[in-house]
Amino acid sequence: GIQVEQSPPDLILQEGANSTLRCNFSDSVNNLQWFHQNPWGQLINLFYIPSGTKQNGRLSATTVATERYSLLYISSSQTTDSGVYFCAVEGGGSNYKLTFGKGTLLTVNP
């Protein structure tokens, strides 16, 4: 199956700093999503981005499908951005059978 690797595994920032999270995957994908798991455990979808670039407020994501990686940018980080960020991919054309990376644990200090 598809392998998903995320880096860095842990990241500590001061409030206001910018950061880039990376997701590498081992095969072509039809579905790539970024999720944020908050400290209470809730998983929230951030982006559906199998290719191209999207932006939502302070967050943006870019996927270069031909080179098999995706980047999540967080600008002007806030303490509420803390949590685990997961990349999840699916290579079979469906939207329901995702393979997750192990995540990046982000801590934003005030």
Next chain:
Amino acid sequence: NAGVTQTPKFQVLKTGQSMTLQCAQDMNHEYMSWYRQDPGMGLRLIHYSVGAGITDQGEVPNGYNVSRSTTEDFPLRLLSAAPSQTSVYFCASSSRAQETQYFGPGTRLLVL
């Protein structure tokens, strides 16, 4: 519109006991899935369903059963609980027409 709901929120079982984790969605989504999350492992797919009456195995199906008699409900059954099934379980749903998965709040299971 409640989205994806899961019950119970927390459960303690003894080894060998059976139980059912409930999952329901009110968005008329065709697809539903169960994942387990273990420390340092990310989420792993247990079983999934592409519609009522249709289920299939994911990455880690052993020890779990599912059925999908209605579009709304997708229960996960633990047949004989083992300590290795201690985990947080998430149910998710998505639509064929939409691009994103929606997750429930999770069920934390402890097997002693």
